[in-house]
Amino acid sequence: MFQTVVAAINQWAPHVNLKFEFIELDDNDELYDGDIRILLSHFKDGAGSSVIGTDARDILPHLPTMILGTDYQSSFFTVAAMHEFGHALGVEHEHQHPDAPLDWNLSALYRDSEARDNEASGNYLSSSARWAPTQIRQTPYDPKSIMHYAFPASVMRDKIEVP
Template identity: 30%
Template sequence: MNAPSASGTITPRYCAQPPQTQPVLRPDLSPGRSRAILLVRAKWVNGTVLHYAFLDQGGDIGGPEQLEEVRRAFQAWKNLGIGLEFKEVTDPTESEIRIAFRERDGSASYVGRDNLLIGTNEATMTFGWDLTTPYGKATALHETGHAIGFAHEHQNPFAGIQWNEAKVYEDLGGPPNNWPHEVTFENILRKLSKDEVTGSDWDVHSIMEYSFGPGLIVRPEAYRNGIPETLGLSASDKERVLQWYPPLAAQPARLEAFQSTPLQLATGDQADFEIVPPETRSYEIGTFGNSDVVLALFERVDGELQFVTADDDSGQDRNGRLTVKLVKDHSYVARARLYSTWGSGSIALMYW
């Protein structure tokens, strides 16, 4: 799996994350609105059931044992008590996450909601080496971390890393990664915007952090001799994922028709409401007030909440609206996650 680099050290194979989409923000948006959009945009609405499908049975990496390691990785995140759900499906067209095992493609995953932009016949997550080793198991945790919305930790702008860029390009350009300059820049050297990062601390022990050999980092001096491998979720990983995806309430509050309900939310917070329509017809569900919100609707079918529709009004001069036919006495859940508010700061949700 690993090979000596040009400097003689052992360089592991790394995740080559595809470039994240960058929203085109209007120049007249306030800094606060822009920051909130960049911070929240990749995260799923909490309570989403993420369906994943395998496009092969281990490809040229191995057999069913490879699939089992991916299942274990999803379960490791779920075991923290997060509000996201993970469900394996056999039909790739019914999945948000599609997984392939291809040595030539290496290991990678799209980040968070970027998965929704990929065609249903294409992989959104690939694995390029054996997942049954300790490093492979960590790789599965790392890639599933991307899928739920987390970026590379060493690209955290608060890390204060000064790279020996020539050596980084030399090492990553050789075996076993053989990356061109643009892939190395995108996955190692490019710093995230401060607006995209939760908190202000760099977690060197995060599962989203790469290990690095000596000589690649100039500063902080403590890491000139490298960063050791992380093989499991750190305390900060657990704290951050629960911040974005806290446990769900057993039963959301009921939202009654034609009754405006105020939302008391901070950036990234979410409010959930149950809707049980009194009659079958077309309804409007919408937010009111100066705010950027992603609004999603789910229907409870055989005990599982299934996605119906959503609207993201971030950066636009409008409020989110869902126009949808609801069936009498069926159970629906509306989820509203806030980017930011301005003006009076007061927002509300109603259906009619």
């Protein structure tokens, strides 16, 4: 599982001016000095979470800054690890890009999110908000970005699924 996480994160390496050093700890180890501290928990199977960029400095040193699932054999695991590490590098959601041409049916989006668990729904609901151009530094909108959520056709006004 550790090597799967390393491989996913290292896909970012050619695109950033950073050197990644990975340290695997046992449950009883108490080395908390990593800039990014990843906890693998089955509670995050099929999902993940991470603080954004240098916000990690505000997290107490004995707490994780990123949580990934333990379902490392699923195809989603690598996607989730790459997505969450993007957040760790300071990258926000692509579907919230100021130029994202997405037209959600908000009531359908809220209904759909209520069917998800509480933690996921909070994130999903916030996904309908867009960043103002003055809030972020941006590249052109990329609908294929690893940082873009997928949306079912049922929550889009044009009824076209966003993969």
